[in-house]
Amino acid sequence: MVHPIHRTHLPFEYLTAEEHYSICIRKSLLAIQEADRLNITNSKHRAWFFDIFANYYFSFYIHTSMCLYALENLADEEQKRQFLPLAQSFRLIATYAQTELGHGTDIRRLETEAVFDRTTDSFILNTPTVTSTKFWPGSLGRTVNYVLLMAQLYTPNRDHPCGLQMFLVQIRDLKTHEPLPG
Numbered sequence: 001m002v003h004p005i006h007r008t009h010l011p012f013e014y015l016t017a018e019e020h021y022s023i024c025i026r027k028s029l030l031a032i033q034e035a036d037r038l039n040i041t042n043s044k045h046r047a048w049f050f051d052i053f054a055n056y057y058f059s060f061y062i063h064t065s066m067c068l069y070a071l072e073n074l075a076d077e078e079q080k081r082q083f084l085p086l087a088q089s090f091r092l093i094a095t096y097a098q099t100e101l102g103h104g105t106d107i108r109r110l111e112t113e114a115v116f117d118r119t120t121d122s123f124i125l126n127t128p129t130v131t132s133t134k135f136w137p138g139s140l141g142r143t144v145n146y147v148l149l150m151a152q153l154y155t156p157n158r159d160h161p162c163g164l165q166m167f168l169v170q171i172r173d174l175k176t177h178e179p180l181p182g
Contacts, residue, residue: 003053005030012057021142028059032090043068060093062138067094067148074166083168091174094146095137102131107150107164114151114165115158125151125167145172 009015009023031053040046047065050058058064071084071094086092103109111132114123127133137147149169153162172179 003030003034006055012055024054024057024059025143027054027057029090031058032060059139059143060090062095063087063090063093063144066096067146070096070148070166071168075168079168086174092146093139093144094148094168095139095144096150097134097137097140097147098150099135099137100127100131101133101135102129104135110150110152110164112149112151113154114167115154116156118156123167125149125169140171145174145177146170 005027009019012020012023015023028050031050034053035046035049038049040049043064050061050064068084068087071080071087075083083092087094098107098110099105100110100112102111111127111129112134113126113128115126116122117124134147134149137144140147147169149167150164151167153165154160155162170180
């Protein structure tokens with residue numbers, strides 16, 4: 001039996017970019033609802049279902065395959081309590097931002113910086129050069145509201161590099177989906 005959504009549009013190659021995006025989002029949201037309705041709980045089975053239902057254009061693929069996994073396995077217990085329910089219910093939708101314009105995915109050369117600020121007890125994230133501009137993070141253009149951002153971590157006085165660190169960064173308001181400043 002074919003779901004009615006699959007009979008609502010021309011083949012993808014005849015759609016405008018806006019129509020294509022709209023259909024993919026609608027199919028992806030319906031795929032999530034149908035997987036829930038069918039009680040598909042195994043993450044691998046859900047991923048297969050999402051892909052097949054959305055004709056291999058599942059809009060939240062990076063979120064479900066990478067970002068949920070990172071939250072489940074790398075977050076501490078407090079972060080899991082705060083973010084996992086939002087991510088699992090697709091109210092928080094994340095993508096992965098590692099690749100930089102100047103050197104692709106060579107993680108040893110990443111220029112994005114994270115410096116701990118003692119006065120605010122937070123990290124200051126900075127892309128100091130044009131070549132450090134994050135490039136090609138899937139679904140960043142319109143769909144996601146968070147990014148998992150890879151950055152080089154430095155001590156507060158910047159005298160000691162500490163290696164790569166992943167940061168969960170909100171980029172859009174969860175209610176309005178408008179971009180946040182910064």
